[in-house]
Amino acid sequence: TAQVPVFLRLLAAVALVDIELLARARKKLQQHRSFSEAIGARLAALETSALSASTSEVAVVAAFRCAALGFDGESMRVLLGALLRSWLRDHAEVNADAHSLFWHVAQLCWACAEVRAHTNEAASLAASFAGHHRGVGDPLSCLRLAWGSLACGGADTTVEVLLGDLVDLDGAHLLAQLTPVDRQPAQQLAWHAQRQGEGFVGDWVQKVLDDGRGKRSRGTHPGQSALPGGKPERHLSGLLQEMRVPHVMATPAAMPSGSGKSIWFPQPKAVLDVGAEDDRLMSGKLRGVTELRRRQLYSAGLHVHAVDAKDLSDVSRSQQLHLVAHAVAESCPEAADWLSETEAESVSSIGAVIEEKAA
Numbered sequence: 001t002a003q004v005p006v007f008l009r010l011l012a013a014v015a016l017v018d019i020e021l022l023a024r025a026r027k028k029l030q031q032h033r034s035f036s037e038a039i040g041a042r043l044a045a046l047e048t049s050a051l052s053a054s055t056s057e058v059a060v061v062a063a064f065r066c067a068a069l070g071f072d073g074e075s076m077r078v079l080l081g082a083l084l085r086s087w088l089r090d091h092a093e094v095n096a097d098a099h100s101l102f103w104h105v106a107q108l109c110w111a112c113a114e115v116r117a118h119t120n121e122a123a124s125l126a127a128s129f130a131g132h133h134r135g136v137g138d139p140l141s142c143l144r145l146a147w148g149s150l151a152c153g154g155a156d157t158t159v160e161v162l163l164g165d166l167v168d169l170d171g172a173h174l175l176a177q178l179t180p181v182d183r184q185p186a187q188q189l190a191w192h193a194q195r196q197g198e199g200f201v202g203d204w205v206q207k208v209l210d211d212g213r214g215k216r217s218r219g220t221h222p223g224q225s226a227l228p229g230g231k232p233e234r235h236l237s238g239l240l241q242e243m244r245v246p247h248v249m250a251t252p253a254a255m256p257s258g259s260g261k262s263i264w265f266p267q268p269k270a271v272l273d274v275g276a277e278d279d280r281l282m283s284g285k286l287r288g289v290t291e292l293r294r295r296q297l298y299s300a301g302l303h304v305h306a307v308d309a310k311d312l313s314d315v316s317r318s319q320q321l322h323l324v325a326h327a328v329a330e331s332c333p334e335a336a337d338w339l340s341e342t343e344a345e346s347v348s349s350i351g352a353v354i355e356e357k358a359a
C-alpha cells in the first residue's frame with residue numbers, strides 16, 4: 001500500500017540512526033501494547049504478499065528493521081517463515097541485480113538470528129549465498145550475513161567465506177557504515193575472526209574491536225538498567241565483596257567484544273554476565289546478540305552465570321545479595337557458604353522469636 005514506504009522510513013529513523021533513540025524504542029515496545037500491536041498488524045499485512053517477488057523485498061526490509069527494535073511477535077515469525085520458504089525456492093540463482101539480492105538475503109538472515117526464529121533455515125540460506133555469490137555483497141551486507149550465520153549456529157565454513165571477503169576492507173570505511181544495530185554484531189564477528197587466525201584478521205577487525213572497547217570503557221550503554229551509581233558492575237562488585245567472593249571487574253580488553261558488562265572470577269574461570277534492559281526481545285526472550293555473547297564467553301573457556309540488572313533495581317540490598325549469591329554459587333564456594341550462613345542465621349532468628357512468644 002501507499003503507507004508502506006512511510007512505515008519503512010519511520011522504522012529506519014527509529015532503529016538505524018541513533019543508539020539512544022533505538023534503546024528508548026525497544027523499551028517502549030516492551031512496555032506499550034498499542035505500539036507492539038501496531039507493528040504486528042503491519043507485519044501481518046505484509047505476510048499476505050510475502051510470496052510475491054515484487055513485494056517480498058519490502059517485507060524483508062520491514063522484518064529486518066522490526067527485528068532491530070526487538071519485535072518478535074507471532075506475525076514476525078510467520079512472516080520470516082514465509083520469506084525463507086520463498087527465497088530458498090525462488091532465488092537460488094543470481095539474477096540481474098545480484099547486489100540487491102545479497103543485500104536483502106543478509107537482512108533476512110540477520111532478522112532470523114536476532115529474534116531467534118527459523119535459525120536452521122536461515123543458516124541454510126546464508127550458506128547457499130556465501131557459497132555461490134562470493135564477492136557480490138557490499139561490506140555491510142557481508143558482515144550482516146556472516147553474523148547472521150554465526151548467531152544461527154551455521155557452519156564455520158560459511159562464516160569463513162564471508163570473513164574472507166572482508167579481509168582487505170578498510171576498517172575506518174566499515175565503521176562509518178555501521179548503524180546502531182550493527183555495532184555489537186560487528187564486535188562479536190571481529191572477536192570471532194580474531195580467534196580464527198591471521199588469515200581472517202584484516203584492518204577492520206582491530207578497528208571494530210578498538211571502537212567497541214572504547215565505548216564500553218566510557219560507561220553504561222543505552223538500555224542498561226540503572227543501579228545505584230549508574231554502573232551495575234560496580235554495584236555488583238560491592239555485593240560480592242560483602243560476601244567475600246574473589247572477583248575482578250572485567251576490563252573491555254579482557255573479555256570478548258560485545259560482552260557488555262561482566263564480572264570475572266579468575267580462579268574458577270567463570271564470569272557473571274550483567275544483562276541490560278535491551279538484551280531482551282519484546283517477549284522477554286534473549287536477543288540473538290545476547291545469546292551469542294554468552295556463547296562466546298563460554299567458548300573462551302568460561303563458565304557463564306547471568307543476572308539481569310533490572311531484577312536487582314527494585315529490591316532490597318538483602319534480596320540483591322541473595323539473587324547474586326544464587327547466581328554464582330555453583331562456581332564460587334564463598335557465595336555458597338554465605339547462603340548457608342545467612343539461612344542458618346534466619347532459622348536461628350525465627351527460633352528465638354518462637355521461644356520468646358512461648359515464654
